[in-house]
Structure formats: C-alpha cells, structure tokens
Amino acid sequence: MDRLIQGFNRFRREVFPHQRELFHKLAQGQQPHTMFITCADSRVMPELILCAQPGELFVYRNVGNIVPPYAQHVSSVVAAIEYAVKVLKVRHIVICGHSDCGAMKALQDPERIASMPSLSAWLRHADVARHVVAENGPTLEGEVGLRCLTEENVVGQLEHLRTLPAVAAAIANGSLAIHGWIYDIAHAELRAFDPARGGFVAVLPGSESAPDATPLARFALTGTDA
Numbered sequence: 001m002d003r004l005i006q007g008f009n010r011f012r013r014e015v016f017p018h019q020r021e022l023f024h025k026l027a028q029g030q031q032p033h034t035m036f037i038t039c040a041d042s043r044v045m046p047e048l049i050l051c052a053q054p055g056e057l058f059v060y061r062n063v064g065n066i067v068p069p070y071a072q073h074v075s076s077v078v079a080a081i082e083y084a085v086k087v088l089k090v091r092h093i094v095i096c097g098h099s100d101c102g103a104m105k106a107l108q109d110p111e112r113i114a115s116m117p118s119l120s121a122w123l124r125h126a127d128v129a130r131h132v133v134a135e136n137g138p139t140l141e142g143e144v145g146l147r148c149l150t151e152e153n154v155v156g157q158l159e160h161l162r163t164l165p166a167v168a169a170a171i172a173n174g175s176l177a178i179h180g181w182i183y184d185i186a187h188a189e190l191r192a193f194d195p196a197r198g199g200f201v202a203v204l205p206g207s208e209s210a211p212d213a214t215p216l217a218r219f220a221l222t223g224t225d226a
C-alpha cells in the first residue's frame with residue numbers, strides 16, 4: 001500500500017498542479033466521448049496507451065473484456081453501458097482485447113479454471129469465440145489459437161453489445177458507433193476489426209477504425225489468417 005500512497009502523493013505534487021484547471025472543470029461533471037471496455041489485466045492501461053486525459057474515457061474493465069448479451073439478469077457491465085449511452089451519451093464504444101490474455105488461455109484449456117466456478121461461469125459468455133474457432137479456425141492451440149480466440153471474442157462481444165436495446169437504438173439513429181480492437185502488449189500495436197475486410201487491420205495514425213462491426217464470413221474470406 002505504501003507504494004500506492006506514495007504514488008498518490010507524487011500525483012498531487014507533480015501532476016495535479018499542471019492540470020488544476022482541467023480537474024476543476026471535471027469536478028463539475030463528465031462528458032466522455034468514448035466508453036472503453038477492456039480486460040482487467042494489469043498490463044492494459046487505456047489512458048496510458050491512448051494518451052487520454054481525465055474525462056475522456058468511460059472505462060469499464062472485466063476479465064476477458066466481456067459484454068453478456070441482453071437477458072433477464074443484469075450484469076454490471078451492461079448497466080454501465082446503459083448509463084454511458086443514455087446519460088453520458090458517448091459517441092463510441094470500444095471493446096478492446098489484448099495479447100497474452102489469461103481469459104483467452106482459459107478458453108483454450110478450461111481445466112485451468114476448473115476450480116473457480118465463478119470465473120468458469122463468467123467465461124461462458126466467451127463460449128462463442130471458442131465455438132467459432134473450434135469449428136472454423138485452424139486450431140485452438142498455441143499462439144495461433146490464442147490469437148484467433150482473442151479476435152473472435154472481440155467480435156462475439158460486439159455482437160452481444162448490439163443486443164442491448166440502448167445500444168441498438170443509438171446505433172440505429174447514428175449517434176453511436178461500436179469498435180472492436182486488439183492491443184498487442186509486446187509490440188505496442190493496435191488492430192481494429194474491419195467488417196469490410198472480414199478481419200482485423202492495423203490502426204494507423206490518421207485512420208479511423210471501422211465504425212460498425214458486422215461479422216462477415218471471416219474464415220471464408222481470409223482463411224486461417226482471420
């Protein structure tokens with residue numbers, strides 16, 4: 001805890017004074033332009049990797065960057081999305097997976113989490129990725145399998161996202177766009193799902209990621225490279 005308290009002291013001394021005006025403005029309320037849903041993994045820091053300022057991103061993190069589909073039960077991520085869309089009126093929602101994701105490794109080998117019933121139940125919301133890769137992909141195993149699962153999980157969660165009434169309504173009237181990204185930790189690379197190409201493409205400076213993500217025949221179009 002000392003490490004964290006020292007960190008806060010350093011923030012007060014070295015960061016806050018330079019952004020005093022911004023923080024005073026933010027004290028009155030928030031108007032984030034984007035909801036950023038990503039994994040709870042400690043290596044993924046949205047504000048750091050996007051150089052985002054306080055107040056820009058409405059961040060929600062959970063194991064596996066998962067959005068359960070609209071159903072009878074309420075999950076906290078779904079409640080947060082509803083708030084972001086209806087109250088904060090975010091213009092974008094990004095679902096961002098990442099390399100070396102432990103949740104995706106658990107999809108490769110469910111035995112790894114057999115002793116954790118809550119986690120096992122949670123990751124059933126990512127079953128869609130496992131099925132898509134098992135039935136269409138080259139393999140579930142190794143680096144290739146992990147990459148395919150990570151990509152298909154993002155695409156699957158985007159589909160779940162669309163099932164939320166608030167999201168569907170906002171997409172329909174053009175006030176919201178949804179995006180699927182994958183962050184590579186080792187190489188500081190970002191790839192975005194491009195429905196036109198049926199796969200993930202590098203996000204380059206000056207380019208917009210695909211605004212809308214409808215899964216096409218990814219495997220048919222791109223073979224094993226999806």
Ligand SMILES: [Zn+2]
Nearest residue numbers: 039041101102
């Ligand atoms: Zn992860």
